[in-house]
Amino acid sequence: xxxxxxxxxIFLCFLWFRISFGHLITCSGIVPMKYRSDxxxxxxxxxxxxxxxxxTKAFREAIFRIQHLRRRGGTLLYMPPGVxxxxxxxxxxxxxxxxxxxxxxxxxxxTLNWPLVAPLPSYGRGRERPGGRYMSFIHxxxxxxxxxxGENGTIDGQGGIWWDMWRQGSLQFTRPNLVEFMxxxxxxxxxxxxxxxxxxxxHPVYCSNVVIRYVTIVAPSDSPxxxxxxxxxxxxxxxxxxxxxxxxxxxxxxxxxxxxxxxYGRPSSHITIRRVTGSSPFAGIAVGSETxxxxxxxxxxxxxxxxxxxxxxxxxxxxxxxxxxxxxVSQVFMENVRTGIKIAGDTGDHPDNGFNPNALPYVKDVxxxxxxxxxxxxxxxxxxxKNAPFTGICLSKINLHGKSGPRSPPWKCSDVSxxxxxxxxxxxxxxxxxxxxxxxxxxx
Numbered sequence: 001x002x003x004x005x006x007x008x009x010i011f012l013c014f015l016w017f018r019i020s021f022g023h024l025i026t027c028s029g030i031v032p033m034k035y036r037s038d039x040x041x042x043x044x045x046x047x048x049x050x051x052x053x054x055x056t057k058a059f060r061e062a063i064f065r066i067q068h069l070r071r072r073g074g075t076l077l078y079m080p081p082g083v084x085x086x087x088x089x090x091x092x093x094x095x096x097x098x099x100x101x102x103x104x105x106x107x108x109x110x111t112l113n114w115p116l117v118a119p120l121p122s123y124g125r126g127r128e129r130p131g132g133r134y135m136s137f138i139h140x141x142x143x144x145x146x147x148x149x150g151e152n153g154t155i156d157g158q159g160g161i162w163w164d165m166w167r168q169g170s171l172q173f174t175r176p177n178l179v180e181f182m183x184x185x186x187x188x189x190x191x192x193x194x195x196x197x198x199x200x201x202x203h204p205v206y207c208s209n210v211v212i213r214y215v216t217i218v219a220p221s222d223s224p225x226x227x228x229x230x231x232x233x234x235x236x237x238x239x240x241x242x243x244x245x246x247x248x249x250x251x252x253x254x255x256x257x258x259x260x261x262x263x264y265g266r267p268s269s270h271i272t273i274r275r276v277t278g279s280s281p282f283a284g285i286a287v288g289s290e291t292x293x294x295x296x297x298x299x300x301x302x303x304x305x306x307x308x309x310x311x312x313x314x315x316x317x318x319x320x321x322x323x324x325x326x327x328x329v330s331q332v333f334m335e336n337v338r339t340g341i342k343i344a345g346d347t348g349d350h351p352d353n354g355f356n357p358n359a360l361p362y363v364k365d366v367x368x369x370x371x372x373x374x375x376x377x378x379x380x381x382x383x384x385x386k387n388a389p390f391t392g393i394c395l396s397k398i399n400l401h402g403k404s405g406p407r408s409p410p411w412k413c414s415d416v417s418x419x420x421x422x423x424x425x426x427x428x429x430x431x432x433x434x435x436x437x438x439x440x441x442x443x444x
Contacts, residue, residue, distance in 0.1 A: 027238035027272040031211045038071035041078045049082015056087040067092040079103040091140040099153025106156040107137045122256030122264035124351050126174030136180035143184040154193040162198035166224050175199035190214045197226050205232040213240045223247035233266040244278035252286040258355040261292025262321045273300040283313035289348030292322040305334040315347035321359035327366045334373040340400040341380035360388035369396040376402035384415035393418030394440035
């Protein structure tokens, strides 16, 4: 169910929107919205929106028609109001999946016949279980020019049965994502509600030029691993103007897992996250922990978080290798958060015993500024690795207020260098010595 949003975050969202009105900054122009002159309806192929009839055949026939007729400019597949139950299906290039208001595409709960796909090469195995993985509910591989949009219709993963399998330890393979694009380019996802994903919600992997805007993503706070949006070994990704409330990180930038991600070697780069509001028992904005291909040039700004575990979380581990660099997070408001800022070198598990413990991550040039929080239990924790200290960690104009008694210092730091200006509560000595201020002077 949708959760009521606190008054203060809504007010701040409104204020930021009013300030920007008339000259709203957006990255969405990297993929222009396409007009499709050719339109078909799922009902043309026998689709029935009664919530009971299985529509897998209708979806596959409609998409086969779009793929093989190849109308100039592509084709729009229209979903009229109704509940369309279906098994997983593949999209095709030059198509728009359009959900009318009141349209629901609902995943079947028949897990026994759910198709399997190969593990991602940058992960080497399924993220949860060895071997392959269940195909995402809506899937695309090697596609160009695909749009999922509409009038705030819903894509419903009916993830409860999968969550129970995870809790019971009965999963044979890794759970399916709700939507996954692989090796694809020119993707737009907008004006759609995503509900109750079995696993991660939206997962662009090995993709470029992706816009995700005006989406709502919801799942219960105790639903396992229901990340909102996870750009993974992808470049030029724009995430804007969205509400996310799930059981795991709202947005997590990734790039492969240990030795497999190192070997694949494809970073995530030029990721913009802007005007996102939400709640999570884990992190609001995250990088990692799977960062073995490298993550660079990430901008997150105008973020509102409440009732969350961690506000901003940059996480990696020994064996990851790779790099995390040129990360900027600014204009963040958070309320009722356990830890405001966490940058850690000891987070996440390993795919197998083949990881190299000497493959240390390289974390450099992380700028966090203009961050305000109330009811924050701990301001921050920045703990690098002894043989790979985090450098260039720059904090500016940060106020994180909450309960912090003598037994719970507001900041914990180790193996880190950088600088801090106008930070309250005052951070650890590693970030406040005069010798460190030059490393961040050009960023403040």
